[in-house]
Structure formats: C-alpha cells, structure tokens
Amino acid sequence: MSNCNCPKSDLTLLEDVLGKYKNIPGSLITILQKAQEIYGYLPTDVIYHIAKETNTTPAKVLGVATFYTQFRFKPVGKYLIMLCQGTACHVNGSEMIEKTIKEELGISDGETTDDGLFTLKNVACLGCCSLSPVMMINEETYGSLTPEKVRKILSELKEAE
Amino acid sequence: MKIAVGQGSCGIAAGSMKVYNELEKFLEDKSSLTITGCIGMCFLEPVVDIYDDEDKLHRLVKVKPEDCELIARAVKENNFSLIENITISREDEEFLEKQTRIALRNCGKINPEIIDDYIKNGGYEAIKKVLAGMSPEDVIEEIKVSGLAGRGGAGFPTWFKWNAARNSKGEEKYLICNADEGDPGAFMDRAIIESDPHTLIEGMLIGAYAIGAKECIVYVRAEYPLAIIRLENAIKQAEEKGFIGKNILGTDFTCTFRIKAGAGAFVCGEETALIESLEGERGMPRLKPPFPAEAGYWLKPSNINNVETFANVAWIILNSGEKFSTMGTENSKGTKVFALTGKIRRGGLVEIPMGKTLRDVIFDIGGGIKNNGKFKAVQLGGPSGGCIPEEYLDTVIDYKELSATGAIMGSGGMVVMDENTCMVNMAKFFLDFTTKESCGKCVHCRIGTKRMYEILERIVSGNGKEGDIELLEELCMGIKDGALCGLGQTAPNPVLTTIKYFRDEYVAHITDKRCPAKECTALLKYTINEDKCVGCSLCSKKCPVNAISGEIKKHFTIDTEKCIKCGQCQSVCRFGAVEIN
Numbered sequence: 001m002s003n004c005n006c007p008k009s010d011l012t013l014l015e016d017v018l019g020k021y022k023n024i025p026g027s028l029i030t031i032l033q034k035a036q037e038i039y040g041y042l043p044t045d046v047i048y049h050i051a052k053e054t055n056t057t058p059a060k061v062l063g064v065a066t067f068y069t070q071f072r073f074k075p076v077g078k079y080l081i082m083l084c085q086g087t088a089c090h091v092n093g094s095e096m097i098e099k100t101i102k103e104e105l106g107i108s109d110g111e112t113t114d115d116g117l118f119t120l121k122n123v124a125c126l127g128c129c130s131l132s133p134v135m136m137i138n139e140e141t142y143g144s145l146t147p148e149k150v151r152k153i154l155s156e157l158k159e160a161e
Numbered sequence: 162m163k164i165a166v167g168q169g170s171c172g173i174a175a176g177s178m179k180v181y182n183e184l185e186k187f188l189e190d191k192s193s194l195t196i197t198g199c200i201g202m203c204f205l206e207p208v209v210d211i212y213d214d215e216d217k218l219h220r221l222v223k224v225k226p227e228d229c230e231l232i233a234r235a236v237k238e239n240n241f242s243l244i245e246n247i248t249i250s251r252e253d254e255e256f257l258e259k260q261t262r263i264a265l266r267n268c269g270k271i272n273p274e275i276i277d278d279y280i281k282n283g284g285y286e287a288i289k290k291v292l293a294g295m296s297p298e299d300v301i302e303e304i305k306v307s308g309l310a311g312r313g314g315a316g317f318p319t320w321f322k323w324n325a326a327r328n329s330k331g332e333e334k335y336l337i338c339n340a341d342e343g344d345p346g347a348f349m350d351r352a353i354i355e356s357d358p359h360t361l362i363e364g365m366l367i368g369a370y371a372i373g374a375k376e377c378i379v380y381v382r383a384e385y386p387l388a389i390i391r392l393e394n395a396i397k398q399a400e401e402k403g404f405i406g407k408n409i410l411g412t413d414f415t416c417t418f419r420i421k422a423g424a425g426a427f428v429c430g431e432e433t434a435l436i437e438s439l440e441g442e443r444g445m446p447r448l449k450p451p452f453p454a455e456a457g458y459w460l461k462p463s464n465i466n467n468v469e470t471f472a473n474v475a476w477i478i479l480n481s482g483e484k485f486s487t488m489g490t491e492n493s494k495g496t497k498v499f500a501l502t503g504k505i506r507r508g509g510l511v512e513i514p515m516g517k518t519l520r521d522v523i524f525d526i527g528g529g530i531k532n533n534g535k536f537k538a539v540q541l542g543g544p545s546g547g548c549i550p551e552e553y554l555d556t557v558i559d560y561k562e563l564s565a566t567g568a569i570m571g572s573g574g575m576v577v578m579d580e581n582t583c584m585v586n587m588a589k590f591f592l593d594f595t596t597k598e599s600c601g602k603c604v605h606c607r608i609g610t611k612r613m614y615e616i617l618e619r620i621v622s623g624n625g626k627e628g629d630i631e632l633l634e635e636l637c638m639g640i641k642d643g644a645l646c647g648l649g650q651t652a653p654n655p656v657l658t659t660i661k662y663f664r665d666e667y668v669a670h671i672t673d674k675r676c677p678a679k680e681c682t683a684l685l686k687y688t689i690n691e692d693k694c695v696g697c698s699l700c701s702k703k704c705p706v707n708a709i710s711g712e713i714k715k716h717f718t719i720d721t722e723k724c725i726k727c728g729q730c731q732s733v734c735r736f737g738a739v740e741i742n
Contacts, residue, residue: 030421064442068425069424070425091582091587123384124343125344127351129203130206130509131171139386141174143174
C-alpha cells in the first residue's frame with residue numbers, strides 16, 4: 001500500500017469481481033470497469049489492490065487505466081455531464097454549449113463543482129448526430145441544445161436538489 | 162393493428178419513451194403496442210408506425226406526448242384523417258423510397274428485443290442454408306462473388322480476410338466484430354446493433370463457420386449502453402433457440418458469443434490495437450505482419466470485420482453473391498450506409514447502392530442545406546477523411562473515386578457544412594481530436610499532430626505566419642510516412658484536403674487576418690451600423706466589459722480594443738445594428 005493520504009476505500013466490495021476475473025487472462029480492463037462502477041472512479045488504493053491481486057505492478061494497471069478515456073481518477077459529481085464533441089455537434093455549435101455550461105457552473109472539462117453536484121466531461125461522438133448539439137447527463141440524452149435550453153436543464157436539476 | 166414506437170438512442174433522446182408511455186395509457190388494446198429500432202429518419206423523431214388492420218402503414222412523425230390521446234382515438238375509430246397533421250409528408254417519404262436497404266433491411270421494421278420478429282422476417286434462414294449444405298469454401302466463394310468489402314473504412318475484400326484466416330494453421334481461431342465505432346459523425350453500427358442485433362449475430366455465425374472459429378467476440382463502445390443491452394439480450398435468445406452454442410441446428414458446428422465493452426480509445430478501431438485492448442492492454446497497434454489472420458487474439462488466427470460488413474452477409478447467402486454484385490460500380494459492390502448529418506435538412510441513415518453521387522445523397526435524399534443555406538463542403542470519413550467542395554459533388558460513391566479526392570469512404574460519416582463553417586477551424590477540430598487520440602507509439606503521429614494543432618491554433622487566433630501552410634504540408638507528409646497504423650497515416654487528411662480545396666481561406670486567416678466564414682472569434686470585428694442604431698443603449702448595458710459607449714437616442718460605438726467578442730450586443734440588438742466583419 002502506498003503512503004499517500006488518499007481515502008481508504010472499502011476493498012471488500014471488490015472481492016466478487018476479483019474472484020470472478022483475476023485468473024482469466026486479459027481481464028484487466030473489465031476489472032477496472034467493474035471497479036469504477038463500484039467506486040464511481042478509480043481511487044489509488046483500489047489500483048494498488050488490483051495490481052496486487054492480479055500479480056502485476058501498479059504502474060502496469062495505471063498505464064492501462066490512463067490510456068482509456070472512460071477511466072476517472074477523481075470522484076465525479078452527482079450529475080456527470082458528457083458533452084459531445086463529435087463533428088456534427090461541432091458544426092452545429094457545441095462550442096457555444098460548452099461556453100454556456102462554463103458560465104452557468106463555473107467548471108471546465110474534467111472539473112467538478114464545489115458542491116459536488118456537477119462534473120463536466122467532453123466526450124467523443126455520442127452517436128446522436130441528428131440531434132446535435134447533444135449532451136448526456138447520467139443516462140439521459142438531451143438533444144438540439146441551445147444556450148437557453150442548457151440553462152433551463154441545469155437550473156431544473158439544481159432546483160430538484 | 163400494430164403500433165410501433167421507434168426506440169433507437171436518437172428516438173429516445175428525442176422523447177420517444179415518453180410517447181410510448183402516453184400511448185400505453187390511452188390505447189385500449191395495449192397488446193398492439195410494441196417498439197422498433199431506428200428507421201434512420203432521425204430528423205423526424207420520435208416516429209410512430211401504425212399498421213392498420215389491412216396492414217397499411219401510417220407513419221406519424223415528430224410525435225409529442227400530448228398527441229397520444231388523439232392517436233389512440235384515431236386507432237379506435239380506424240380514422241387516420243384525425244392525425245393527418247402528424248402523418249409523414251409525401252416529400253419526406255421519399256427519403257426512404259430513394260434508398261436500397263440491405264444492411265438496414267430490418268431496422269425500424271422489427272422489434273429488436275424479440276427474436277421471433279427477426280425469424281418471421283427471414284432471420285436465421287441463411288445460417289440454416291449454410292449448415293444444411295455449404296462447405297466453408299462455398300461460403301467464402303459466395304462472399305468473393307459478391308465483392309463485399311470491409312465497411313469499416315479500409316475497404317479490404319472480406320473474402321480475402323476470411324480465406325486467409327481459414328487457411329491459417331491452428332485449432333483455436335477467433336472471429337471478432339469491430340463495433341468500436343469511433344468516427345465522430347458515424348452511427349450506423351450503433352443503429353444496426355440497436356435495431357437488428359440478430360443480423361449481426363447471424364452474419365458472424367456464418368463468418369465463424371467459414372474461417373473455422375469457435376468463439377465470436379463483439380468489441381462494442383462503452384458509450385453505446387443501449388446497443389450493449391440489446392445485443393446481450395439477443396445473444397441470450399439466440400442461445401435459447403439453439404443458434405448459438407454446441408452443435409448448432411444439430412450439426413457439429415459449435416460457436417459461442419461474448420461481448421467486450423471498449424473503454425473509450427479511438428485507436429482501438431484499428432484491428433491490432435483492438436486485439437491489444439481485448440487482451441487487457443493499452444490499445445496500441447502492433448507491427449504487421451504478422452496479420453491477425455495468422456497471429457491475432459492471443460496470437461491465434463483471428464478475423465476482424467466491422468458491424469455493417471457482417472450485416473450484409475446473411476442477405477448475400479440468401480440472395481446470392483451475384484445479385485449483390487449487380488449493385489454498385491466495378492470497384493465497389495453492393496450498398497453503403499451513410500450517416501448524413503451537419504447542416505442538412507433531412508439527416509439520418511441513408512443506404513444506397515455504390516455508384517450514386519454525393520449530390521444524390523446530399524440533395525436528392527437529404528434535401529440540401531438546412532434553412533436554405535448554401536453548400537460549402539462535405540466531410541467524409543471522419544478524422545481519417547477529408548472535406549470535399551462543391552466542384553466535386555458529382556463524384557461517384559466508390560472506394561477508388563472517393564480516395565482520388567483526398568477523402569475516403571471511411572465508415573460512412575457524412576457531415577455537411579454550409580458557408581458559416583470555417584474550414585481552417587474544421588481542420589483544427591480534427592487535429593485536436595487526433596492529438597488527443599494518438600496512442601503515442603509513433604513519434605511522427607504523437608508529436609507531429611501536436612505541432613500541427615499548434616500551428617492551426619495560431620492561424621485561427623490571428624497569429625498565423627507566412628510559411629505556415631507549407632510547414633503544415635511538410636508535417637503532413639512526415640506523419641503519413643512515419644506512422645505505423647492506418648489512423649496515423651490518415652490523420653493529416655483533414656488538413657491536406659482543406660489546404661487543397663480551401664487554400665484561400667487559410668491565406669485570408671494568415672495574411673488578411675480575416676475569417677471568411679465569420680466563425681473564428683479572434684478574427685472578428687464587432688461594429689455598430691450608424692444608420693441602423695437608434696441609440697437605445699441596450700447593448701451598452703449588456704456589454705460585460707463596458708466596451709460600448711454613446712449617447713441615448715443618438716448612436717453607440719464599440720471600442721474594439723476593449724471588446725472581447727462575446728456577441729452579447731448582437732444578440733440583444735433589436736434593430737440588427739451590430740455587424741460582424
């Protein structure tokens with residue numbers, strides 16, 4: 001275990017996943033995906049634990065994890081805003097949408113609001129190009145966005161809290 | 162009577178789930194309500210298809226939850242004139258009528274969650290035909306006759322890959338489907354899996370039989386959660402019906418399926434990088450040869466094809482390779498699906514025989530530019546492709562002809578742009594993408610794309626220098642020569658084609674410090690037209706940096722030194738007095 005002051009994660013939550021996959025070759029990405037489902041991100045102690053259990057080095061695990069955009073190393077907000085940066089969205093004004101989100105929430109790509117409610121993440125094409133510009137908040141997709149529409153969606157989410 | 166609500170990802174995003182719930186509330190005969198996948202008319206979502214008692218189709222478009230009560234009444238009274246205002250127009254119907262659908266043949270017609278719906282429409286007949294009397298060689302020959310080529314981008318003959326994998330020595334072989342559809346602007350693979358997952362399974366089963374594989378793996382993007390759910394469900398149903406598993410249909414052919422969710426890396430669309438990722442590693446391309454057909458997944462013979470390629474296979478087996486090859490051109494056979502998006506009037510999925518022109522797709526089927534704008538360019542093939550200008554709109558859709566323009570067929574993303582799109586900024590957009598997605602293995606791709614991005618960045622921000630265009634061209638050539646994989650080698654294409662066809666725009670940015678499309682903020686100049694300004698002072702109140710001053714009821718001016726070009730003055734002015742130059 002490292003000497004950092006990172007939060008102590010409950011590693012027992014990972015037992016089932018490791019039990020199922022740790023002896024199947026080529027399962028590292030699957031294990032990391034399941035771990036992220038459990039913890040919401042990949043805490044450092046979890047990465048060390050996975051390395052130990054799969055008989056490899058933390059460097060190797062982190063090397064794989066950082067290669068893929070799906071993996072996060074910081075906790076995310078309650079609402080994860082995935083803003084599509086595909087070509088169709090770009091042509092139809094996703095830049096303006098990003099600007100609006102920045103103005104409304106004060107966060108840039110990869111950041112979380114201080115109250116822990118929203119995280120903004122720019123993502124590659126979500127594949128809803130006909131509704132561009134598009135964003136996804138948690139599981140829900142919002143299309144044909146305009147700055148006004150974005151402000152309304154965000155304030156509704158805030159009010160619901 | 163059958164009422165089918167389109168429930169692809171796009172449909173759901175447009176609100177089709179709410180429409181479904183409302184219909185369920187109002188319809189008397191709830192058993193007539195069902196779902197279907199994506200018909201590909203994304204510009205009309207949510208779409209509801211009603212098949213009346215004579216099996217006549219009434220297609221309702223842009224349906225809102227509040228329309229549902231009336232729809233239920235129309236159904237009950239068998240009086241469809243009640244809902245004429247939400248029935249599809251004759252003009253929009255042509256969007257589908259002008260297409261030839263093979264890969265998308267069942268999309269939007271069947272319920273993707275029910276295997277019997279697929280079977281009723283001729284599903285799993287092809288695998289039955291294969292197992293009843295075709296040898297693997299016969300299958301490969303049929304595919305060879307069809308002329309089917311890889312639909313993922315490279316356009317490599319499918320039979321050749323299958324044959325190479327078949328002839329490779331080894332008991333253990335793998336058939337892999339590349340469903341890591343990463344090209345921004347392409348979504349046909351998602352639509353096929355969401356709308357007709359069994360077509361993919363059947364195509365893969367036939368492929369597995371042909372090459373001698375006992376295991377099929379589908380590598381799907383994690384960003385496509387609905388596609389994964391529908392495919393998981395389809396695999397389960399196919400297992401229950403005995404189409405997947407041991408001794409399929411009572412023969413000695415055995416084949417299992419599994420799904421692997423990708424983790425978000427564009428480079429994993431490259432087949433050797435995909436294999437690395439399947440093995441749990443960083444997705445970095447391998448040196449070829451050996452090709453995957455000899456040493457792929459776990460160094461065993463493997464074959465990888467894209468979703469759309471597999472979606473054609475069952476049709477070819479049932480209708481003959483010869484029939485497939487009658488469509489298209491000498492070099493490119495069959496049909497191709499395009500995802501038509503951007504500034505287009507009728508956007509969605511378009512499947513047409515090869516040999517049609519770009520103009521046919523964009524103007525005849527797509528209806529031209531949105532809001533009566535003027536066509537400027539079409540981007541084909543995503544980050545590996547290029548921008549084609551108006552002069553080349555009559556280019557025939559064919560692997561060779563499209564490559565000759567500097568773009569590529571690619572996976573079929575077709576993003577249409579009008580005069581408000583800046584081509585230099587477009588090139589920068591793609592380089593931003595490639596810079597982030599470069600796996601880092603080859604120096605030219607890793608650092609070359611970064612340097613190119615920096616040059617484009619300075620051009621669009623008004624700091625371009627003489628010689629920048631030439632420097633970009635030199636870097637492009639370096640990357641083309643110095644990158645290992647197809648993605649690196651094609652990464653300069655968006656820059657090369659925009660320089661080739663829109664060089665004057667680059668010059669305008671660099672020499673005149675002007676953006677002709679008025680998109681690059683740093684190069685814009687906001688001014689107030691004296692003749693139009695009535696001196697209401699609204700703009701000056703809105704200006705966040707106090708750059709606007711003047712006297713009430715006279716006219717106001719903008720201090721261009723202070724102006725941050727946020728555009729607020731223009732959006733609040735009711736007299737159209739704020740102009741951008």
